[in-house]
Ligand SMILES: Nc1nc2c(ncn2[C@@H]2O[C@H](COP(=O)(O)OP(=O)(O)OP(=O)(O)O)[C@@H](O)[C@H]2O)c(=O)[nH]1
Ligand SMILES: Nc1nc2c(ncn2[C@@H]2O[C@H](COP(=O)(O)OP(=O)(O)OP(=O)(O)O)[C@@H](O)[C@H]2O)c(=O)[nH]1
Ligand SMILES: [K+]
Ligand SMILES: [Mg+2]
């Protein structure tokens with residue numbers, strides 16, 4: 001196996017001893033290593049370019065102190081830059097001042113939205129909230145049943161007035177925007193403190209479905225629109241995140257399937273391209289495989305340091 | 306050192322095209338090295354045209370990309386097992402393949418060996434109803450998936466069905482327990498009939514982790530082909546180049562949407578044109 005980046009950077013500087021300032025020639029090899037590591041971690045190409053540019057600038061002329069060797073010095077700079085792009089502190093979920101807090105989920109097909117809906121409900125219930133799950137995916141076969149099972153496991157009611165696509169009805173039944181509107185009335189009547197709206201997966205390039213998502217957003221006036229993204233995604237993260245930002249103007253990001261062994265460069269790409277914070281990490285298929293996002297841990301993971 | 310006709314900027318642009326398509330840094334280096342060699346021999350050719358040719362050669366249009374099935378009506382209950390990580394499109398692909406096989410005049414049974422995910426068997430059953438084939442499933446969540454797979458294989462044998470299509474649960478390749486479970490499903494089905502295909506489903510949006518997925522799944526199961534899903538989006542699916550080379554098995558099918566007919570044979574030239582096409 002390859003040594004991790006930290007070791008490789010340190011060895012790049014083996015020949016360099018003592019004090020002084022790093023020169024352009026010293027840094028070139030390092031920048032190549034960093035670029036390669038970022039690309040292997042699926043960080044978006046334009047983000048890699050900006051990032052390595054910043055590192056070069058900071059490293060050039062950096063004082064090589066007695067305490068750190070030049071390799072360690074650059075590793076430190078890289079790590080600081082990564083954490084700063086990833087957002088430093090994590091932001092907590094926004095709650096409504098009056099009435100129920102409304103959270104809408106959106107993202108590509110199979111990203112982990114429905115699973116996350118259950119996790120969020122479970123998590124918020126544990127904080128004393130009374131969530132209502134809303135089945136507004138009427139398109140994927142048995143998406144409504146899936147949310148019902150998830151709700152049952154979480155011990156949270158599911159508002160599902162329309163069956164969507166099932167064995168009994170091959171065509172989509174019901175209108176997701178109407179379901180979302182009705183859900184708001186239901187939540188008010190039954191005094192739910194949180195409403196979590198599960199929506200169908202959609203592609204960034206699907207204008208019709210993106211408009212539907214925007215219409216759902218208008219109907220429920222959410223406090224948070226969470227863009228759910230699979231941490232295994234590659235270069236498409238930029239196009240997709242941009243399309244969802246334009247389409248539903250999401251307020252935060254959830255990174256899923258972080259229990260895998262992907263480096264998860266998407267975190268860096270999405271954060272850098274949209275400026276939206278990453279709030280949570282999804283780390284498994286079970287209800288409590290869910291945590292607050294930690295930028296510092298993610299930085300180490302992306303660069304294997 | 307013989308010079309070529311391209312400036313550094315030209316090379317950077319070609320590299321970027323490949324990287325943006327998720328081809329990956331290592332495979333990109335190799336492909337560009339191939340291009341450099343070719344350009345030395347043919348210095349006056351259009352570099353993009355040669356890159357296209359190099360890519361087509363790498364992916365190899367001559368590979369057999371058909372499913373290894375006998376004749377319709379053979380009744381050999383030939384198993385096809387569909388595997389992959391979570392959410393890539395396995396269940397949908399099973400439904401789509403069933404549709405194609407039925408249209409070819411084959412009899413098909415579906416086996417719901419995902420007993421774990423919420424409503425997974427219901428989802429498969431809906432696909433079965435949609436394309437008019439029977440689904441063997443357990444009514445209990447958390448039943449042993451290998452038992453369901455065996456039952457489905459047994460049913461396919463008893464009824465003289467042509468093809469048994471088995472849907473499995475999504476599993477991340479770094480989860481040893483789940484990978485063992487997959488091994489068991491395959492062994493149990495093999496007792497009834499040797500699987501003719503184990504199809505690994507890869508999502509076109511997947512980046513470099515796709516290669517790790519392919520390696521580990523191929524260790525556990527004798528993967529015979531790749532299905533590349535979600536090519537209807539902006540993702541190019543370039544990771545399959547490295548995957549094909551690593552596993553030595555071809556991409557056989559592509560997914561182009563959520564509908565029953567959104568499945569197509571993999572076409573090398575179309576894939577390469579998509580990959581080199583619209584640039585970010
Ligand atoms: N290992 C792992 N699997 C996950 C995680 N989150 C979701 N999954 C799995 O990923 C698959 C897809 O999850 P869903 O919640 O159905 O995704 P979705 O975004 O609702 O999918 P669509 O509604 O079809 O767009 C399922 O197999 C889930 O169990 C996670 O954090 N880790
Ligand atoms: N756009 C598009 N969506 C697809 C395609 N194939 C599957 N999907 C969608 O992707 C989502 C996940 O598909 P599934 O078939 O449930 O995936 P899976 O691999 O069985 O998921 P798990 O069993 O949870 O691991 C669903 O919303 C599908 O409709 C495709 O080729 N294109
Ligand atoms: K595409
Ligand atoms: Mg869903």
Ligand SMILES: [Mg+2]
Nearest residue numbers: 395396419425
């Ligand atoms: Mg499935």
